[in-house]
Amino acid sequence: MKHYFISFALILLSISAFAQKGIVKGNVKDADTGEDVIGASVSLEGTTTGASTDIFGNFQFNADPGTYNLISSFIGYKKTTQQITVVAGQETVINFALASDAQELEAVEIVGKANTESAGALMVERQNADVMIQAIGAEEMSVKGISDVESAVTNVTGITKVESKGLFVRGLGDRYNNATVNGLVVPSTDPGKKVIDLGLFSSDIVRNIDINKTFSPALYGDFAGATVDIITKDYPDEGFFNIGLSGAYNSLATGQQFKTFQDGDSEFFGFSGNGRALPSEMADRQTPDSYNNSFTPSTVNALPNMGLKASGGKLYDFDNGMAVGFVAAGSFSNKYEIREGVLNTYRAEGTTINAYDSKEYIYSTNTTAMANVFFKVNDKNSVTFNNFYINESSNSNLELFGKHEELGRTEPAFRMRNTYEQSTVNIHQLVGDHKFGENDRLKLTWGAGYSLATAQEPDRRQITYRDLQDADGGSITSKNTADDVSTGRLFANAPDDSHRFWSDMSEDTYSFRIGSNYGFGEYNDDKDTYRHNVSFGYNSFFKSREFEWWMSTISVVGRAPRLDVSDPQTGLDQAIADGSVEYKPIVRYDTRFTAAQNVNAFYFDYGLEIIPNKLKMNAGARFELGYQEVVYKEENTTNPNAPDIVNTKETENFLPSLALKYTVNEKSNVRFAASQTIIRPMMSELIPFRFTYANGQKIVGNPDLKNSDVVNIDLKYEIFPNNGELFSVGVFAKNIKNSIELVTKASAITEFEYVNAGESYVAGIEVELNKRLSNVFKSGNDWLTRSTVGANLTLLTSQTDLSEADGLFTNEKREMFGASPYMINVDASHEANLFSENVLSIFTLTYSNFGDRLAAAGAQGAGDIYERSYGTLNFVMKNKINDKMGLDLTMKNLLNPDITLEQEFVNGTTGVVQTYKKGIEAKLSFTYSF
Incomplete structure (x- = not known):
């Protein structure tokens, strides 16, 4: 404290x-x-x-x-x-x-630039929009201490983050969502996910984030949850240059002993360089003379988390009406985390298979750079060139101590695994905006982009020990802890026990869009719109992905050596030298695949004010031509010349939509939306060979997967009582046919397969409130005038019917993955000149919670696994001093709850699958504007 x-x-x-x-x-x-x-x-x-x-x-x-x-x-x-x-x-x-x-x-014709970083401006935009949309701007992200896009989006009604599984919108996970940057598609850095990790995008480069939870023809039709569009910063109205520095204390990590592997040239900054490079012999499935890196960990003291950032921009106006502007930004941040808890697996009756005490040391970084250039030909024509570079790394050292059933013994085992993951994204975009005719009758926008995403998992090392001893040579029993372990005998019965692993993925994405809007009929001066509006356009993307992995197992030839767990490499070198242990590269050629996905789409939308200033209709449709291709070799093939297997899918989809907006009065609207969308299988899901992920989960693709068809219905009533205020209540329902589910496959080992599971549905109620207290309590008190409260609540029900699918699932009917029965976000802010009349301070308290949600489906009689509910409380104090300086205090995760997964069994009991804490974080941030 x-x-x-x-x-x-x-x-x-x-x-x-x-x-x-x-x-x-x-x-x-x-x-x-x-x-x-x-x-x-x-x-x-x-x-x-x-x-x-x-x-x-x-x-x-x-x-x-x-x-x-x-x-x-x-x-x-x-x-x-x-x-x-x-x-x-x-x-x-x-x-x-x-x-x-x-x-x-x-x-003079008035030409202005809307400030879409402002929460108030976005509220006005939302009120006037023809379709349902929600947004969060840079201003709100700053006030709430939000550092990245993923954290920002979870503040929106009906959206939560599920640990390691990404965002869930209205109970629908990764496969049901989309993400774009400035309306252009970007690739994912995770081969098992469709949507790029939104946590990669620092809030420093974001102007605002648009969240579309209803479909309209200009959006890609492959979603049922939401399409998130990240709108990045462009030219500033006034020149600026800012620098920032932050330091953070974590109650569980800062100053503590921290076990890690520091192999790369610059891993502190998130770049491994050649430090973990794949040996050239491994590329040919040959055993190298030696490996670069050691199994011996380093122990350091965890430093405070830190952040550095700088940004600047300027607009140059010329006498002929032309202007050139730019904005640039760069940032670096790191984080030390220690997560200590348990990790268990169970049989159907509730007895444990493996039961571990776990301790994980995680060091992560994020580096972001942006350079955008804006060129204005005149007040009606402009072009912007956007460039982004993002690098994210995670260096994790996991220690597991406890029961390991494969040993066939009662004494515990000890396992240590180092996983280094580095992801990079390069994005380049050219975007144009043009207006023609009186009152901008014709508007034209276009964009073209190229993105390259890479994801590497270089030299993952795992080693397992049995027959453990303490420092005095005594035998370790179940009463001891991992800290007592001094030596252990190498255990390598299966390839997954002790090994080295490399994987490499790259994905290129080309994305294009062009759209136009033409207005005709009576012109409304108040709303700056025509009674009739026709929109039509084309957008497309072309993705190509390459993925490959290599693995070298540790094999015991004679008697397994006893190793010092604090320095296993010395003993391992000796064992390799005397021939009792050897490395054996996996000699298979089904470890590589290539994939492609192309979508060409044409859309049309007709907007009509059926009753001027009262009833507006938008009706349209989208036609998508989809193409998917995966190329791979037969599973377990040892023949490098084995023929490639090519699996292609071509689809044509007609996707209609209807949106109605009834303006009750100048402050309230009633909205209705109905549409049909689709869900395509992801590229990795169509490949029929077994892939083992870093967490040990074995998943087999299915080339017979079909698209899912989704029917979406929304109804909402919204009131905007005063500037910046909102109350809305809405209901929604979605029916999904041929939904794609991950189920346990009937096989000799535990593995999972994707199947079309029949029919699923999700339905719910959403309530949202933003209010200034002076408009609630009419006392004229200045304190109330400077105080606001906000809240949103989602109540949800969902079901997946697996009765028509093949699989060893326990429950044929269950909730959808990640679907919480309730989700709530609450915030309160107060603006004051508490310390000085020259210092403007904003105090914000935020709280979020969710109901228990399904994390994994049970199989073979074992019950389903749920992530239990917990609350998150944050406090932010922002201080603007002298219009030049900012000094902020952010307190995150003040309740420090247990994050727990529990499995339910047929006899009515439950068992803890995993539990850990994240710790309380206190961050002090300093910014200065020149």
Whole structure:
């Protein structure tokens, strides 16, 4: 706890250094209509000090004491000036009412850039949109202390993260979702997942995130949960350059002894270089003379987690109306974690097969770079060139101590596995935006992108010991702990026991889009829309993937050697030298596959104001041509010249959609949406050979898989009581035919296979609330005016019917994977000048929880495995000092709950499959703007 007080004291000291200025704040309205003027400029004459008004017409900035002329201006309005006196430590409140400038209005067309980083602006966009959409902007992510896209999306109604399985939307997991960047498809870095890991994308490069939980024709039809579109930052209105530094303390890891393997050239920064490279002999399935890396771990002290970032941008305007702008950003962050708990497997009656105490040391990094260039030809034509590089690494050392049934003994075994994973994504995009005709009657947008994703798991090392002894040579019993183990006898009965493993995947993706919107009929000046709108376009992507793995097992020839578990490499070298142990590369040629997936799609959408300003309809359809191809060799083939097996699938899908929006009044809407979508098998699921993942799970693909057909229905009522406020309630239902499920396969070993399982459904209720407290309690209290609360709740029911599928599952009817019966997010924020009038502080408390959800289906009489409910409580204090400095305190996972998986058995009992804690994190962040 002392670390928290130190952090708090540092904030107070820094704040006091900037308390000599005064605050200038106020509001700008239209003198004729009384409406707030968004984006008006307010500045001190003869200085660069000032601000622009936000979505509510409000402005605020700090200034040195003195007397000034304060100027407010905006295109189409007369410039207005008021004299003010700024006093140190005090607020100066000035309100403007701008009068229209008739002459300027005749000569100038108002062109502005919407601030879609703002929560208020996104709320207005949501209210006016023809279709259902939700969004979260950079402003909200900053206030809530959100560091990446995945964490941001989990704040949206009906979306949760399931450990190691990614995001679940309305109870639907990875295969039912999509992700794009600026509307263009990007590849996944995980061969077993469809959607790229959204945790790769730092919030520093994000302007806003659009979440589409209903289908419209411009979206790819391969989803039923959500399509997440990451909109990245483009040119700034004003030049800027920011730097940031953060340090974080984890209650379970920081300062503790940390076991790891530091083999790569720059693994601290997340780059392995050649440190873990595959030996050239292994590529030919030959035994190398030696391996580069040791089985002996290093022990270090876990440092505080740290983060570094910098960003900058500028817009250059030219006299002929042209402009060139850029924005660039770079960041690096790392994290130390220690997860200690248990890991068990069970028989159907509840007795354990394996029962381990587990301890995992995880060091992870994220490096992000962005460089985007914007070119404006004129106010109606612009082109943007986006470039991103992302590198993520995870270096994990897992220790398992306990019962290992394969030994056939009662004494415990000890296993250690080091797994290093590195993923990189390169994204390059060219995007254009054009407008033509009066009132922008015709709008054209287009984009083209190339992405390369790579994923490596180089030199995974695992070693298993039996016949354990302590430091005195005494035999280890079940009463001892892993810390007592001094030596153990090498155990290598099966290839998975003790081995080295490499895997390498790369995926190229080309993505294209072009879309147009043409308006005709009566023009609505208030809403800037035509009564009739026709949209049509084309989008496509072309993916190609290569994947290959290599494995070398440790084989005992004579008597298994006894090894020092703190330095096994020395004993292993000696055993190899005397011939009692040898490496045996796996000589098979079914370890490589290539795959391709192409989608060409054409879409049409017709929008009609059936009753002007009251009832709007959008009806359309999408036609998708799908092509999938996988190339592999027969399972277990030892012939390098064995012929390739080519499996292709071609599909044609017509996907209709209908959206209705009824405007009850200027503050509320009723929305309805219905559509049909599809779910395609993933490339890796169509390959019929066994692949063993790092967690030991063995999965066999199925070339006979068919697409799933999905019918989607949504109905929602939404109210926008005041600016930035919302109350909505909605219901949804989805019916999925030929749903693809992972089931236990009938075989001599435990393995899983994908099958078309028949019919599934998911249905639920979603409620969302955002409210300023002063609009609830009409007391006029300033504290209430500066306080907001938000909440969203999802109630869910789901079922998968496996009665028509082949498999050894225990329950033919069960919930869908990851589908929680309830999900809730709550947040409360307060804005205050608590420490000084020159320091704006925002305090935010967030809490989330979910109901027990299915993590794995039981088989052969064993019950299903559930992830038990737990709550997450976070606190963020952001401080903006002198318009130049930020000093923030973020406290995450304050409840530090147990994360637990439990299996239910037919006799009514339960058993813990896995449990661990993440620890409490306290982070102090400093930013400075030049």
